[in-house]
Amino acid sequence: MSAETPVQSAGTFTRLRLRFRDWRGTRPFWAGLFTLLGGIPIAYFPYATLKLGHMSLAMATTAGAGSLIIGVLLVTLGLTMWFQQATRVFAGVAAILLALVSLVVSNIGGFLIGFLFALVGGALALSWAPGEPPVEADGDRETAADPGGEGIRKSLPGDVPGEPALPHETGDGGEADGGVRAEIRDGGHRVG
Template sequence: MSAETPAATGQFTRRRLQFRAWRGERPFWAGLFVMLGGLPIAYFPYANLQIGHLTLAMATTAGAGSLIIGVLLVVLGVSLWFQKHVRVFAGVAAILLGLVSIPVSNFGGFLIGFLLALVGGAMAVAWAPGVPPAEQPPADTGSAGGTPEGAESETTALPPVEGPVAVDEPNDLSGTSPGNGANGRHSAG
C-alpha cells in the first residue's frame, strides 16, 4: 500500500462518518434533550416505585396531562431531527411545555424533565445551520519547484515601501484652505 492509496475504511467507520455528517446538519443535541425531557414527565405520574415492601404510587389527577406533555415533547424532539426548518417553533413549544409541566406533572418530572426540555428548547431556538466549507482548488502537480518548466510564477512580489507612508486627511468642502491642490486634497510636499 502506497501513500497515495486511500486506506480501506470499514463498514462501521463509513456509517459513523455518515451519521456524523447527518448529525451536523440539524439541531441533533437539542432534539435529544427535548426527547429525554419528555420521558420523565410522562413516566413519573404512572410509576409505582418499590422501596422494600413499600409501594410508592405517584399517580396524580393530571396523569393524562402529563402523558400528553411527555408525548408532545418526544414528538417535538423527533421533529427537530427530521424537520430542521421548524426548529424555532419546536424550541419555543418545548420551552412552553416544559414550563407547563411544573404544575401539571410532579414539578416537571421532579425538575429533570423540565430542565432537559428547557435546555433542549433553548438549544433549538439558538441553533443555526453552519456554512459549508469553501471548496479548495486542486493541488498543483508541477515539478519539485512548484511551477512547471518554462512557466512563470503566478504570484508577484510587491515592491518594498520606502520611508513613511502619508495618509490623506479629509478635506473641507470649500476647497479654499491653503495647501489644497486642484482636487481639494493636501499636496505631498
C-alpha cells in the same frame, strides 16, 4: 490507516460513525436529544409504581393525562428538531413552553429532571443556526451557487493587464494598493 487511504476502505463501524457525524452536524442534534430526554420522565413518573421493599409507592394523580400529553409532545418535538430543521424555532419555543407548563401539571416537571432537559433542549434549538456549506475545491463539480462550474468571480478594474486601476486604488507609484500610501501620507485621511 494512512492519510491517502480512502474512507471506503475503512471498516463498517467507521463508515457508519462518519455518516452519523455528518448527519448530526446538519441539524440541531443536541437540542432534539435533550428535548426528547426531557419528555420521558415527565410522561413516566405519573404512571410509575416504585417498590421500596414490600411497600409500593404509586404516583397516580389526576394530572396523569396532562403529563402524558406533555411528555409525548416533547418527544415529538425532539424528533421534529432532528428531521425537520426548518421548524426548529417553533419546536424550541414549544419545548420551552411545555417545560414551563410541566412544572404545574406533572409532578414538578418530572421532579425537575424533565423540566431542565426540555428547557435546555428548547434553548439549544432556538440558538442553533445552520452552518455554511463547505466550499468545493474541485472546479469540475457543479454546485447550486455555480451551476456551470466555471467560477463566479468577476474581474475587477486593475486585474486585467493593460487596464488602469480605479483612482482610489492607486498610491504614489500608480500601483493598485488600495490607497494605503495616500492615507498614510495625509495623516490617515483618504485623498480623493
